[in-house]
Amino acid sequence: MFQPAVQENPVSLNAKVPADLFEGDTMLDPKWFVIGVALGAAALAANYDMGLGMAAGVVLAILGGIYLWVRINLAIGQGQPGSNRAQLARRIQTLGNNRREAQAKELGAQSRSERAKRT
Numbered sequence: 001m002f003q004p005a006v007q008e009n010p011v012s013l014n015a016k017v018p019a020d021l022f023e024g025d026t027m028l029d030p031k032w033f034v035i036g037v038a039l040g041a042a043a044l045a046a047n048y049d050m051g052l053g054m055a056a057g058v059v060l061a062i063l064g065g066i067y068l069w070v071r072i073n074l075a076i077g078q079g080q081p082g083s084n085r086a087q088l089a090r091r092i093q094t095l096g097n098n099r100r101e102a103q104a105k106e107l108g109a110q111s112r113s114e115r116a117k118r119t
Contacts, residue, residue: 042060046053 038060042053042056045056
């Protein structure tokens with residue numbers, strides 16, 4: 001009896017790709033470098049002149065507040081579709097499930113036809 005080989009998908013949908021290494025909230029994200037340099041500059045300014053350091057701290061606090069406000073207001077809310085990558089991953093998963101179901105139906109139909117030939 002001939003049975004076609006069923007191929008499993010060797011690609012994990014949760015695997016990190018090289019482009020994702022510098023995205024998100026990882027320690028290698030460039031924003032942490034920028035934040036560190038800005039804090040260092042504020043500390044150097046405060047060491048030189050306290051008034052200048054306080055002004056730099058206020059500017060950093062305002063910029064941080066604006067960043068948080070934008071990040072919170074532009075975040076994906078509940079009920080809204082996710083990122084394009086998440087949609088693509090769901091689509092691939094659906095296609096894989098459909099392919100496996102079709103293969104199972106085909107194998108079932110082949111076994112029924114073989115049983116019918118035997119009788």
